[in-house]
Amino acid sequence: MMVHPVVEKVTQRIIQRSRPSRQAYLAHLDAARVKGVQRGTLACTNLAHGFAAFPANDKLKLREQKQPSVAIVSSYNDMLSAHQPFEYFPKIIKDAVREVGAVAQFAGGVPAMCDGVTQGQPGMELSLFSRDTIAMSTAIALSHNMFDASLYLGICDKIVPGLLIGALHFGHIPGIFVPGGPMTTGISNKEKAAVRQRYAKGLATREELLEGEAQAYHGAGTCTFYGTANSNQMLMEMMGLHLPGAAFITPGTPLRDALTKAASQHAVKISQQGGEYMPIGHIVDEKSIVNAIASLHATGGSTNHTMHLIAIARAAGIVVDWNDFDELSKVVPLLARVYPNGDADVNHFQAAGGPTFVIRELLDAGLAHEDVNTILGRGLRAHCKEPFLDGDKVVWKDLPEQSGDEAVLRKYTNPFSPDGGLVLVQGNLGRAVMKVSAVKKEHHIVEAPAKTFDSQEDFMHAYQAGQLNMDFVAVIRFQGPRANGMPELHALTPALANLQDAGYHVAMVTDGRMSGASGKVPAAIHVSPEILAGGPLGLVRDGDIIRVDATQGTLDALVPADVWASRKMATADLSRSHIGMGRELFDGFRKSVTAAEEGAAHFPLPSPIETTVPLHEGTDSGEIMPGSDEDFLFPKSK
Numbered sequence: 001m002m003v004h005p006v007v008e009k010v011t012q013r014i015i016q017r018s019r020p021s022r023q024a025y026l027a028h029l030d031a032a033r034v035k036g037v038q039r040g041t042l043a044c045t046n047l048a049h050g051f052a053a054f055p056a057n058d059k060l061k062l063r064e065q066k067q068p069s070v071a072i073v074s075s076y077n078d079m080l081s082a083h084q085p086f087e088y089f090p091k092i093i094k095d096a097v098r099e100v101g102a103v104a105q106f107a108g109g110v111p112a113m114c115d116g117v118t119q120g121q122p123g124m125e126l127s128l129f130s131r132d133t134i135a136m137s138t139a140i141a142l143s144h145n146m147f148d149a150s151l152y153l154g155i156c157d158k159i160v161p162g163l164l165i166g167a168l169h170f171g172h173i174p175g176i177f178v179p180g181g182p183m184t185t186g187i188s189n190k191e192k193a194a195v196r197q198r199y200a201k202g203l204a205t206r207e208e209l210l211e212g213e214a215q216a217y218h219g220a221g222t223c224t225f226y227g228t229a230n231s232n233q234m235l236m237e238m239m240g241l242h243l244p245g246a247a248f249i250t251p252g253t254p255l256r257d258a259l260t261k262a263a264s265q266h267a268v269k270i271s272q273q274g275g276e277y278m279p280i281g282h283i284v285d286e287k288s289i290v291n292a293i294a295s296l297h298a299t300g301g302s303t304n305h306t307m308h309l310i311a312i313a314r315a316a317g318i319v320v321d322w323n324d325f326d327e328l329s330k331v332v333p334l335l336a337r338v339y340p341n342g343d344a345d346v347n348h349f350q351a352a353g354g355p356t357f358v359i360r361e362l363l364d365a366g367l368a369h370e371d372v373n374t375i376l377g378r379g380l381r382a383h384c385k386e387p388f389l390d391g392d393k394v395v396w397k398d399l400p401e402q403s404g405d406e407a408v409l410r411k412y413t414n415p416f417s418p419d420g421g422l423v424l425v426q427g428n429l430g431r432a433v434m435k436v437s438a439v440k441k442e443h444h445i446v447e448a449p450a451k452t453f454d455s456q457e458d459f460m461h462a463y464q465a466g467q468l469n470m471d472f473v474a475v476i477r478f479q480g481p482r483a484n485g486m487p488e489l490h491a492l493t494p495a496l497a498n499l500q501d502a503g504y505h506v507a508m509v510t511d512g513r514m515s516g517a518s519g520k521v522p523a524a525i526h527v528s529p530e531i532l533a534g535g536p537l538g539l540v541r542d543g544d545i546i547r548v549d550a551t552q553g554t555l556d557a558l559v560p561a562d563v564w565a566s567r568k569m570a571t572a573d574l575s576r577s578h579i580g581m582g583r584e585l586f587d588g589f590r591k592s593v594t595a596a597e598e599g600a601a602h603f604p605l606p607s608p609i610e611t612t613v614p615l616h617e618g619t620d621s622g623e624i625m626p627g628s629d630e631d632f633l634f635p636k637s638k
C-alpha cells in the first residue's frame with residue numbers, strides 16, 4: 001500500500017539527509033559481525049572468565065561455542081514502580097532460554113531514575129543525562145562480547161531510549177525489548193490532578209494530598225498516565241521491538257510471564273545461530289523512525305520524544321529534526337485520548353484496543369510504512385495482533401475491527417482530531433515544540449506580557465505570594481541541558497492550571513522541558529538554541545509581549561526591532577545546579593551536550609570508517625564475516 005505523500009516526502013528527506021551517516025552506521029554494523037558465536041572471538045582466558053560462575057550444563061554450552069548466548073540487560077530497581085517487577089524476570093528468561101538449548105547471561109544492569117520521585121527535586125537535574133548514562137551502561141554490559149542476542153528490560157522515560165541507544169551501538173546483535181506492564185488502575189489521573197490543584201490553592205492538607213497520590217500510585221507497574229514511559233511502549237510496539245501487544249499486560253500475571261518467556265525464546269530464534277538472524281540495527285531504519293513519530297502523534301505522546309527519538313535515530317545514523325515531526329503532525333490524526341490527553345488511563349486504552357490497534361489504523365490509513373523489519377521478520381502488519389494465553393503459551397489473535405471504547409480509541413476514519421499531538425513553533429525566540437493534544441483549542445494562542453523566572457522555585461514563590469493572578473507568559477530561563485541538565489518543570493503544572501482555571505490566559509516558554517504527563521497549559525518547550533548557547537530567550541525582559549501561537553506555529557517577542565537589537569543577554573548564577581546531588585559528576589555532560597533538536601545527546605553521528613577493518617581479530621570459529629550485501633537478507637536504505 002502506498003503511504004500518504006507527506007509521509008513519503010518526510011521519509012525520503014530523512015533518507016537523503018542521513019545517507020552518509022546511515023551508510024557509515026551499516027558499515028560499522030557489518031564490521032562487528034562474526035561467523036559463528038560472538039564469544040568465538042574471545043581468547044580462552046576471556047571466555048573462561050565469562051562462564052566461570054555458570055552451572056555445569058550452561059558452562060558446557062558456552063564452552064562448546066555452538067549455541068547462542070543471550071544477554072540480559074536490565075534496569076531493575078525498587079525506585080520505579082514500573083521496573084520493580086523486573087526483579088524476577090532473569091530467572092524466567094534463563095529457564096526459557098535453557099529450554100531451547102541456549103544460555104542466557106545477566107550481562108549488566110543499567111541505572112534508572114524515577115521522574116516521579118525526583119520531579120521538582122534537585123535529582124531531576126540528572127534525569128535527562130541519565131539517558132545517555134544508561135546507553136553507556138548498556139555498552140558496558142554488552143562489551144563483554146559474549147552475546148548473540150540481547151533482551152532489554154526497561155520501560156520508563158529515559159530508560160527505553162537509553163537502552164535502545166546503547167543497543168544500536170551493538171546493532172549487529174538482535175535485540176528484543178521486554179516490558180513489565182502497567183499498574184492496575186487506582187484513583188483516576190484527573191482526581192489526582194484535582195487534589196494537587198486544591199493543595200496548591202491551600203484547600204487540601206498535606207495528608208489529603210499524600211493520600212490522593214498514594215491511591216494513584218498504589219502498586220507495582222508503570223504509572224497509568226500516557227507520559228513518556230507509556231509513550232515508549234507505543235514506540236516499541238510500532239518499531240516492532242516488542243512481541244505484539246506486550247506493552248500493557250499487567251505485571252505478575254500468567255500472560256505477562258508467558259510473554260517474557262516467549263520473548264526469551266524468540267531472541268534465540270533471531271540470533272545468527274537461530275536461523276532467522278535479525279540484527280537490531282536493521283530494524284531501526286528511516287521508515288521505522290517515521291512510523292514511531294506517526295504513532296507518537298496519533299496517541300498524543302510525550303514531548304520528551306522530540307529529543308529521545310531524535311537521539312535514538314542518531315544512534316542508528318539517522319538524522320531527524322523538528323520539521324519532520326511538525327510535517328507529520330499535520331497529516332497524522334489523533335486516535336487516542338489517554339490522560340493527559342483525556343480522562344482514560346493506559347488500562348482503558350489497552351481494553352479499547354491498545355497500541356496494536358493504533359498500528360493497524362495507521363497502516364490502513366497509509367500513514368505508516370508496512371515494509372519494515374521487525375523482530376518477527378519483514379512487515380509491520382504481523383504486529384497488529386493481540387496476545388492471549390493458550391495453556392501456558394502465548395497465542396496471538398486478530399484485533400477486533402472496532403474500538404472497544406470510542407471515547408478512548410478511534411479508527412482513523414473518525415479521529416478525535418485531524419492532526420497530531422506535537423507541533424513546532426518558531427520565531428524570534430528560537431525553535432520550540434508544543435504538545436497541543438492536551439490543550440483546549442481556546443488556549444492554542446496566548447499573547448500576554450512576559451514574567452521571567454530563573455528557577456522553578458522563583459516561579460512558585462511568586463505564585464504563592466499571589467503575584468501571578470493575571471494574563472502572562474511565564475518565561476522560565478536557564479533550564480536548558482547546558483545550564484542545569486534540562487529538568488522537567490512539571491511541578492509548575494498545578495499552579496499554572498489553577499491560574500488557567502481562574503480565567504487567566506497563561507502559557508509557559510522555556511528552554512527546559514515538561515513531563516510527558518504535562519497537559520492542559522500551553523507550553524513552548526525545548527526552546528533552541530538554549531540561553532547558554534546564545535539563545536534569544538535570554539533577551540526577554542519582564543513586560544515584553546510574548547505571542548505563542550500553536551495554530552500558526554509561531555513563537556515571538558513582540559518587541560520593536562531596535563529595542564530588541566539593543567538588548568544584552570541575561571545572566572544567572574547557576575552554581576547551585578552544578579554542585580550537590582551528584583550534579584558535579586555531570587559537568588562534562590553539561591559541556592558536551594548537543595542541542596535539544598539534535599536529541600540533547602552525548603555521542604557523535606556515525607562517521608565513515610576508513611576501511612571496514614574488523615573491530616577484532618577473528619579466530620577459527622570467530623572468523624570475521626565480510627560486510628557485503630548478499631550476507632544480509634535486508635534491503636539497505638534506498
Ligand SMILES: O=C(O)[C@H](O)[C@@H](O)[C@H](O)[C@H](O)COP(=O)(O)O
Nearest residue numbers: 115116119227228229515516517
Ligand atoms: O515524562 C514523563 O512522563 C514524566 O517524567 C513522568 O515519568 C513523571 O514521573 C511525572 O512527573 C509523573 O507524573 P506526576 O508527577 O503527575 O505524578
Ligand code: SF4
Nearest residue numbers: 114115116156223229
Ligand atoms: S512512569 Fe514516571 S513516575 Fe511512574 S515509575 Fe516511570 S518514571 Fe516513575
